[in-house]
Amino acid sequence: MDIIARIKPLYDDLITIGFPALMEDNEFIRIANDTGFTNEYAESVNEVTAKQQTNWLGLIDGISYQDVLAVFLNRLYSEDPTQLLDLLTPAICKCIGFTYFITAINDLKRDLQLLGASKEQLDSIMASWNEVSKNYYKKVTVLKSLLTSRATGGDGNEEYFQVIRKDLLAHPKLKALVPEYIQKSNNLYEYWQFIKHHLPSYAERRFFIKETFEALVEASLELNGHSPHETHVNEVVQTVNERYISETWNKALQRMQDDPEAAITSARALVEVVCKHILDSQNQVYDDGLELPKLYKQAAGILNLAPDQHTEAVFKQILGGCQTVVEGLGALRNKLGDAHGKSKNKVKPSARHAALAVNLAGSMCSFLLQTYDFSQESRPETK
Numbered sequence: 001m002d003i004i005a006r007i008k009p010l011y012d013d014l015i016t017i018g019f020p021a022l023m024e025d026n027e028f029i030r031i032a033n034d035t036g037f038t039n040e041y042a043e044s045v046n047e048v049t050a051k052q053q054t055n056w057l058g059l060i061d062g063i064s065y066q067d068v069l070a071v072f073l074n075r076l077y078s079e080d081p082t083q084l085l086d087l088l089t090p091a092i093c094k095c096i097g098f099t100y101f102i103t104a105i106n107d108l109k110r111d112l113q114l115l116g117a118s119k120e121q122l123d124s125i126m127a128s129w130n131e132v133s134k135n136y137y138k139k140v141t142v143l144k145s146l147l148t149s150r151a152t153g154g155d156g157n158e159e160y161f162q163v164i165r166k167d168l169l170a171h172p173k174l175k176a177l178v179p180e181y182i183q184k185s186n187n188l189y190e191y192w193q194f195i196k197h198h199l200p201s202y203a204e205r206r207f208f209i210k211e212t213f214e215a216l217v218e219a220s221l222e223l224n225g226h227s228p229h230e231t232h233v234n235e236v237v238q239t240v241n242e243r244y245i246s247e248t249w250n251k252a253l254q255r256m257q258d259d260p261e262a263a264i265t266s267a268r269a270l271v272e273v274v275c276k277h278i279l280d281s282q283n284q285v286y287d288d289g290l291e292l293p294k295l296y297k298q299a300a301g302i303l304n305l306a307p308d309q310h311t312e313a314v315f316k317q318i319l320g321g322c323q324t325v326v327e328g329l330g331a332l333r334n335k336l337g338d339a340h341g342k343s344k345n346k347v348k349p350s351a352r353h354a355a356l357a358v359n360l361a362g363s364m365c366s367f368l369l370q371t372y373d374f375s376q377e378s379r380p381e382t383k
Contacts, residue, residue, distance in 0.1 A: 003070045007077050007084075010115060011070060013108040018099035019092070020065035021290070023072075027094055035087045037076070044072040065291070081115060088112075089121040093128040101142050103163045105129045136174065136220040139164045142285075144213045147182075149285045151195045151205040156188045157285070168216075177219050179212040240277035245270065245369060249362035256354035263354040267361035268292060268329050274365040275299040278372050296326040303371045322367075325360050 003011050014020075022028050023041075032041045048067045076084040096102060109122060132138070143164045150156035165182060168174050185191035199205045248270050256263035272292055278299045279286050286298055300306045300323070307320040 002074075004074050004077055007073050007115070010108075010111045011073055013111055014069060014073075014092075014095075015066060017092075017095055017102050017105070017108065019095050020069050022091065022095045022098050023065045023068055024291070025098070027098070028091060031091050031094060032087070035090070037083075037087050040075055041072060044068050044075060047071050085112070085115060085117050085121060089117070089124060092125050096125070096128045096132050101138070101160055102129075102132070103159055135224060136168070136171065137217070137224045139167060140213070140216050140220040143168070143182075144209060144217070146285050147191065148206060148209050150188055150192060151199075151209065152202045152282065154284055156192075158188050161188050161191075173223070174216065174219055177216040179216070181212075240274060240369070242366065242369060245274065245362065245365045248273075249358065249365075252358040252361075253355075256358055257351050260349045260351050260354035264349060264357045267354075267357040270361045270365055271296065271326060271329060274368050278302060278368065281372070292329065293323070293327045296323065299368065303368070303375055305368075305371065322364065325364055329357055329361055329364075 029038065029041070032038045045063070045068055048063050048071055073084065076087065092108070096105070105125070109125065112122060112125070142160060146156045146160055165178075165185075168178050169183065181191065181194050185194060195205055195208075199208055248266070252263045252266040252270070255266065272295060275292075275295045275298075276286070279295075279302070282302055284298065284302065286295065290298075297306065300319075301309070305319050305322065307316045307323065310316050310319065
């Protein structure tokens with residue numbers, strides 16, 4: 001998607017901090033409502049949607065919010081650069097806390113200055129950044145997650161490792177609690193050499209990392225003003241099982257007659273919850289704002305459900321169909337759900353649209369959870 005050259009550096013910075021994921025969230029719509037740019041946002045979504053190809057459901061596949069961001073920035077900058085900064089300031093502040101992890105913000109600050117951001121706007125963004133940069137509990141949990149992923153066959157983010165390790169070792173109270181093998185590992189390669197030679201099985205590695213991080217997690221919680229016993233700060237932990245899926249499925253079915261838009265959004269959210277449950281259970285690192293098709297693809301890879309993991313045509317066809325169903329759910333939610341700004345021309349969904357989304361979601365989630373449970377029962381302990 002083309003972007004005005006003057007704002008291309010800012011666009012790249014916003015991509016880096018995960019801004020497109022915020023644009024897909026209801027919080028961005030609230031910010032747009034507060035600042036009076038709801039129509040511009042809805043028009044940007046519609047413009048990107050109009051250029052997409054339809055899928056087997058006759059609907060638009062999940063749109064790229066990087067493209068939406070480009071159209072949105074172009075539109076606002078062309079109308080009035082000042083208005084662009086008025087909207088971006090509160091949105092960036094929200095994004096800083098919303099995104100998975102941000103290593104630096106200096107480039108973003110510089111590019112906002114070049115576009116004429118006021119001192120007050122820059123100060124508010126820096127205040128949000130400083131607040132997040134002091135969240136040592138988040139840093140510790142991100143580090144623990146990426147180390148677990150690397151130790152169990154996944155990839156690790158070298159930049160995250162370097163930045164967080166440096167911050168923790170520079171903190172007078174946390175330095176002594178950083179596990180010795182992290183202190184001695186200057187990079188993820190050295191960490192990988194240690195973990196693979198000392199602990200042969202995935203189960204041993206997960207337990208070892210959990211055990212060696214316990215003191216560090218508790219100390220980081222205390223620094224953030226929480227009791228060490230609050231292992232899930234400000235979070236509602238739900239047990240994702242067949243009963244949870246069934247209850248959520250039934251609630252969505254009950255809503256589809258009176259509120260089909262909400263039922264469609266609930267259907268999509270159910271698939272997202274199950275995919276994240278699978279990834280969390282395997283200590284996989286992912287972006288909280290990851291689009292549903294990409295989130296499903298990551299979870300499917302763990303479950304050996306990706307079409308390219310099979311050679312027989314019939315399995316490739318069936319599993320490819322599963323991927324298409326998930327893409328269709330994301331598209332249906334984008335097209336007809338209640339999670340995005342609406343233009344005056346937005347199509348209102350009917351109960352049959354909602355029934356399609358809810359039943360597809362329920363069936364897919366049940367299948368995913370059963371496949372995950374089976375994989376855990378038959379999974380070998382060593383690799």
